[in-house]
Amino acid sequence: MLNKYPLWKSLMVLFIVAIGAIYASPNLYPEDPAVQLSGLRGVETTAATLDTVKSHLDENNISYANIAMEKGQVLARFKNTEEQLKARDLLDDIMGEEYSVALNLTPATPSWLASIGGTPMKLGLDLSGGVSFLMEVNMQEAIVKVQKSLVDDFRTGLRGEKIRYRSVKNTNDSINVQFRNAEDLEKAETFLSKQNRDLLFVSNEGNLTLSASMTEQKLKETREYALQQNITIIRNRVNELGVAEPLVQRQGKKHIVIELPGVQDTAKAKEILSATATIEFRLVDTEGDLGAALNGRVPGSSQLLKERNGQPVLLKKRVMLTGDHIVDAGSSFDEYSRPQVNITLDSAGGNKMSSNTKSNIGKPMATVFIEFKPTDRVDSEGNTIFEKVEEVISVATIQARLGKTFRITGAGSQAEAHNLALLLRAGALVAPIQIVEERTVGPTLGAENVQLGFQAIMLGFGLVFLFMLVYYRAFGIVANLALGANLVMIIGVMSMMPGGAALTLPGMAGIVLTVGMAVDANVLIFERIREEIREGKSIQQSIHQGYDAAFSTIIDANITTLIAALILFAVGTGPIKGFAITLSIGILTSMFTAVVGTRTVVNAVWGGKRLDKLSI
Template sequence: MKLNYRVIIFIAAAIFGLALSAPTLVGLNGPKITLGLDLQGGLHMLLGVDTDEAIKSKIKSLASSIKYAAEDEDLIIDEFKVKEGKVLFELLDKDDMPKMDEILKKIEGIAVQKDGLKYSISLTPKEVESVKKYAITQAVDTIRNRLDQFGLAEPTVAKQGEDKILVEVPGIKTPEQEQRIRELIAKAAHLQLMAIDEDRAANVDSMTPSEASQYGDVILKGAQNPNRKYLVKEIPILDGSMLTDARVAFDQNNQPVINFTLNSQGAQIFGDFTGKNVGKRLAVVLDNRVYSAPVIRERIGGGSGQISGGFTVKEAHDVAIALRSGALLAPVFMEEKRSVGPSLGADSIKASMIALIAGFVAVVIFMVLYYGIAGAVADVALIVNLFLILAIMSLFGATLTLPGMAGIVLTVGMAVDANVIINERIRELLYEGKSVAKAIEQGYANAFSAILDANITTLIAAVVLYAYGTGPIKGFAITMSIGILASMLTAILGTHGIWQMIENRIDKNKLNLWFGIKGV
């Protein structure tokens, strides 16, 4: 017996598979496979999206951009406000019209109406539909990012129908966990920096919302004290779309705060505004609640700020996650919720394990009875293949779902299929009178192209399933893909190396024992 590079690679693969499968199989420390919603239970939600709010946010953002561009060009504007889905304002100098028209020409998706010096700007119908569609797509991406940053294993977040979002979060077992996840998903995380209306702020307690709107203002409540009201300009200075990062920190009193950073455009707007408004107050608003309204002491450059508001560490962490992952352009609301109990998962695991063990044992027995020692060699490769599947899934932290377990069961049959083809080719050559060594070499050579073609076509199908399927289908595609690639290593390279190592010991008079054939 002599070792060869094929056997060495096969042994290394077996050790790799055993080492990384151990944490999952026997509970050792290390990377493990996580179970999907259908196996370990969890939270299933169907969310709706209020796309009309996305249109309102778009209009406000549009108004902020126009106002900043106008101020940057020193254009004098009067009665600037947002009303009934339109941005309304009037120029005081007709000589400013060409500059304003040039500013508006650069903004896509808007319809501009002019009556003398009065402007009315709205979104085009095409832009409205585009904003609504983008709000749903952005909500899917944002919720997925939040759950990923929260550290949850393989949540499923996918668009369902035209305006619904399916969310499945495995491993949620307590009401407290469920509530925290729901709050994290639903949090708008809409950060705005808004100017306090200093001229009328003293009358805020006696002012109605309709009176405030006449001056282009809105009344917002304080985050720590809901009884305290703030009168702020309706059009924000800038919003969270210009935010690039948010991290939890601690102030001088060791209280958790959130430090945020703005992009270059946001930093410029922030710096320009604070430079022009020294001595006035700036409200830091998150989800329409004022967390702080500090007096501007000097121009603030660098594009960074802080949100403080009596957070707990957990609340600050969740808010920072929501801010980093992006604000929801449109609020989401619960349409359907149900908890999937672990009993279903236990039954599914039990049934799947029975299927896997039964299929595995049946294949092992058949291979030994039909191919003799050649069948036993194929069975060794099959065992290593299973360990490799578990090891690779553990290494990448993949989630195992019920369809994924079905993929493993299917892989058992597919993995041994390569050795069936190889053994049949070897048999044919032995019947033709070839020597054992030549029959083995030519058998592998003749079988390789057929095995490669079959595996490539199956792998292509698995890739398509993964690309276009949802969570459970992706799980099936992943396990099947890993199984196919592992079988190429174990069933072709590994068994070939084993035969090369022991071919000198094969007795040509006992080919029935070695390959399950008679009369040669």
């Protein structure tokens, strides 16, 4: 029988639409502005913490909707952002030493919906408010760091092969190794070229020098590695800040975009994100003459640095261990109530520390804090020049062989120890970065954007709804039902996506565009049905031929648009991706609702019946 679906197919269509509606429903419940309190390393949030937060808020007449323990954190919900910001400032002043106090937007989704994974769509920075940074990675520093590492590798390798050399120096874009005779030069070139196939080696027998420079492929890999590692480390730091739904992604060849929804105070975020701090452990040069070093006669194997109190210290240049091997770090107090940082190393770092301290028991070891700070100067390519600042934060005598876990002291305050632990735990940036653009979006502006975007969607939906109803009459009602189902399914799919798809203003534009495209498919079908009726075919044949004939045209038109949307998503960034996501989802859902959905309704209402007239 023409135009009749079996029951199972109709139920399947209804089931798909119902699933979309269920997972779209959490968006009907507005998010509550909240303050999230979580313990820093070594500090737990307990029922006593909950009571303390309540008492502080009550004493300062800050009204709240609810305070509860959720997932090991204290979550205080408020009725408006004004009370939320007051509470954040108060709790940060009183409890910020031991707890991380972060702004949050907490869903008010019913428990039964949450139990089946129902969550509202996440709102992008332009809708929820927050701060956005555009950061630039200093690629030249990344290359210099690799070159310095190669210098150490060359020295270690040549010593292991017992090849004598005068010096190994990093000059400009190459590494120069000076030898005593041509025989050592030849041996070194053979050995080093085998060990470093991604380097170009040029020997000069006249002055017994071997020069090594990185190939273009090696330079490209170094830049790509620096960018990707910095993105990973920044993500770790953002997670430590306790920001809800952050966005960290690359933009171009050397830029990183960071969006922190809900964050209005940018000072702490900037300090943590752009810091390039790491540490090194070196032996104190007890054999060198400190007085001579102060007069400018520093031994070639040593370096003169200062402690925080201004006291000069002569250190060995050779690094025993770097912060790259740190896998965990936390702040606490020692037995004298002084702030300290507890460090855990990976297996390779533990072995290095063990072997280095084993042979140096009784000797003083210094912990050097290293930070790159931007200057006012730029290089030939317009990049900011960073200044390397080194400071000795502690000098301690090695009492016994150290392993994977140990502690360092010398931090000025508990807050400083906490920040240092956070940076070491998250990892040191591979290359320095600088903030080249900063934007702050207030919550009020975000709410206004949401309202305007919603009004645009509703206006577009209403005008299309009215046109279809007037022009296609009964079939227009069917198209409008499909249009509503399409809108619900877009929201449902975006809410169900793994990791969540953030809705942005351009994303709303994509939804408005999809509304018009969804109706376009129905226009093609309905006009084809009219054509068949004018040619004298029966009503049932006209409906059948109308859907079948228009199907190929609809598929072709939507696939070409989907390809364009996927390209926008692949090569675009930020707002373009938001537009591409909603457009892609809208194309797929509109093909389902406009073709399969309307066909199901038409078959249920008009299918299999003798009809002389059709309201189309």
